[in-house]
Amino acid sequence: MIQSAIDALFIVLDPARLGYMFLGISIGIVVGLLPGLSGTVGMALLLPFVFGLDPYIGMALLIGMIAVIHTGDTFPSILLGIPGTSGSQATIMDGFPLAQRGQASRAMGAAFFCSMVGGVIGGIALFLTIPIAEPLITSFSSPELFMLTMLGLSMAGMLAGKSVFKGVMAGLLGLLIGSVGSAPAVPEYRYTFDTLYLTQGISLPVVAIAIFAFPIIITMLTDRTTVSKTGELQNGVLRGIKDSIKNKFLVIRSAVVGVLIGFIPGLGGSVVDWLAYGFGKKTVKNNHFGEGDIRGVIAPESANNAKEGGSLVPTLLFGIPGSGTTAILLGGLTLMGLQAGPQMITSDLDITLSIVWTLVLANVFGAALCIILIKPISKLSLIPGEKIVPFLLVLLVIGAYQSTMSWGDLVIFVIIGLLGYVMTVLDWPRPPLLIGFVLAMSAERYYWISIERYGWDWISNPLVIVLALLIVGLLSGGAIMKKFSKQVETKGGN
Amino acid sequence: MNKSLANILFTAFIFILFTAAAFEALTFSRLAQFFPLYISIAGSVLALIYLIKIIIEHIKETSPEERYEQLQILKPFRYIVWVLAYLLLIYVFGMLIATTVFLFVFLIWESKMKILPSILSVAVMLVLITYLSAAINIAWPTSLLGF
């Protein structure tokens, strides 16, 4: 395997293929950077060009793009408080407060460094899990997947902020919004008010940008301020990188969470940043997550890049896409004459290994490129609200429209946006709503399948019990877990 | 309006929303019903309890500092109207015209920018979105006039 890995490296380093990888990287960064354009959009626009390409070149292009989307999407999350894609929502929680204090560069330095490390860990994880993928994936049947969605939902409770009432209600509201559209157990449409638009459910990118971007836009206009309240920019890229190194165990822990969540098909990768953030919040001592703690940036950023490596395992080996992006990747594979399946680690092993290398290299180059861009781009946080908002609005409208290319997207954008604004003003936490929304479908699906298939017998599955204990542990304060967390990390942060 | 009152109104709205969703869920078939019904009943009960709690707090004025925190109404409303107006323009005239008009008027009126810089930045933005649409097939919202 090592020998083939080295051979694959030389395949990837072929100048023509490297060129396509850089092309993929630049597209990935632009797509990540523009709010509303997600990996799905990026893949959809590359798909017409991969038809008939040599698979190595095509994969260099596609994987190059996928690898860095969650690197580029950090810019708007930290600088503007608007998620670049739905995978970088949790970065806002602490990244944006840091930018308001003029520490955008530090936050971004840490974020990009962690993205890189996380991405590389994801690539290595992909490489290492190839031989043991099958038993791992088949050990998660529906009851276990249901417990995992419950674990995700309990994270919503953890991010509820001061008022538990508000948090739980926001989570329930998210679950309700998520149940719009087709029911999993029976082909029946719910809450569609006889519109065809709503039959496919409300799309995540619209909800994610509406609920964060809309309030920010209005607040920036009413307050007439710049993002950086201090009106100055501190230079802190190196400090950010040092912060990350100081918190190396948090980086690795979060990356592992990212890989695992990406790895498990059916959960959808969109909650991975929240999960990592929640775990970080529970396991880091003396933290002030939510008020501008650098470790609140490090945790989700390490996880969201690592996720991509993990999610390629079920995609390539089982043909089960974990997200819209990997779904299109499967289509791209077909167009290049490849099929997902066990042969990806036998007869097509060299392609799989070239994907691993592309993932690792693209993450390194992507992060380096972003670090170079920090200086010019972070000036955005010095521009007064009323001068930047109209331009942002144009981009957001275009971005929101890309979800299904229907006016329904824009109507939902306004409705959810207004809801988000009121919630912001009245201190209702928004993360639980998003988590509820993302997990609604899986929660219902796996609950239904578990009951229908096993009755209540599944409650006694060993893995179900382990997950249940984990949930109880997390909800009951996590005081025990904190004891185990490394002493080093208490000195991190500021 | 003060914050505490606004919170009561919003919670009441959430309560109505959950309750309506619960009633709507009753019309679904058995298999489609259980999930939204559980959720909306739980939400509706919680919202009611919370509503009663904050109304009592409001009457007792237990937290005077929050009670007197006034919320801006007009200002946010004005900007929400701006957003809606922009969308309406797109709907009627299409992306290019709407964006030109909206950006230009907003920059002059709200941002108090000079004419020349405004024209320049609008032009840059237009080139940008045209490029997005032409080069990488980013679709624009459709309009009544068809472009």
Place this chain on the structure above:
Amino acid sequence: MKKIITMIAIIIFCGGLMALSPITKGSSSDTDEKGEESGHDLLKFTVPFEAGGGTDIYGRFMTPYFSEHTPNNPKVQVENIPGGASITGTNHYANSVAPDGANLLTSSASSHVPFMLEQSSVDYDLTEFKPIIGSPSGGVVYTTPENAEKIHNGIGDMESTLFHAGISPTGLDLSTLLSYEVLGMDVKAVLGYEGRGPSRVAFEQGESNIDFQTTTAYNNNVQPMIENGKAVPLYSLGQIDEKGELVRDPQFPDIPTVKEVYMEQYGEEPSGEAWEAYTQLINASYTMNKVIWVHKDAPQEEIDKLQASAETIAQDSEFKEASLKILEGYDVYTGDDLQQRINNAFNISDENKAWIQNYLYENYEVDITKL
């Protein structure tokens, strides 16, 4: 300030956008070589799914061949209109797209079956479209070795429960569920899985013990399980020939069809309402799995041109070779043969329709006329 805005905007976009230019140009280079002949310069395939799915890949796979074989070598573009499990896009094509012969529709079983069963959200009439080219797909039902043995010993004597992991009773699962009905197998269908991939994993986990996969997925993912002794093929769903008879699937010449298994079990040919409903559905959802259509009221010479190009595509050896690898490897149908098959597939008697609607309602609590 605005200088900063513009500066930043330019810096950000330069890299990515510049990079994109070459590939977009590359794709359009083969378009306007000769614009003299009459005809469209641009053909548009409406695909009622998101990019990347099976139907989308089918449409995209066809684009270069249509470009090559149609007079005037038009540029061919795919337009995705997702939503409503393909109903939204198909409705859109029927009602809002100009019937000028330059706009085509790529449809799949997800549009065919709801039309056949008169789902209420369907606002299109497939008989108003002219089929240009059509491709079949196939399916194989497989189970665990123990259950396969029990089934061969006699379905009537089976005691253990069979679990089928499926997506939705109105999708492709319906044909398989009806095949159980025909054979009199007692199978508990657990529906609600996200896709065929997850349902296959459910089989590997033991969460289900009978499953089916379509041709490509079967060859890639089930074949290895069979080689490892973890699965045994039971029967193929079969194909409908031009006379309306169920025959062996050309991709699976060695696997018996439902019909043969029935004859082995019961010693007579299958018949009755369930059997008629089954063959009807196999025709509409497998034999006519993917079809590219054009509006019937498009100019006749455009329709002729498209049909002629479909004929030459079907003969193109390069196309045949590529379709082996990328499509499921079946021969495509064109011309009168295709029209005849389409007529058979969608010509369903009122009794059969009512029987299927009732079957769905009784067994799966689905009232399809209300969807």
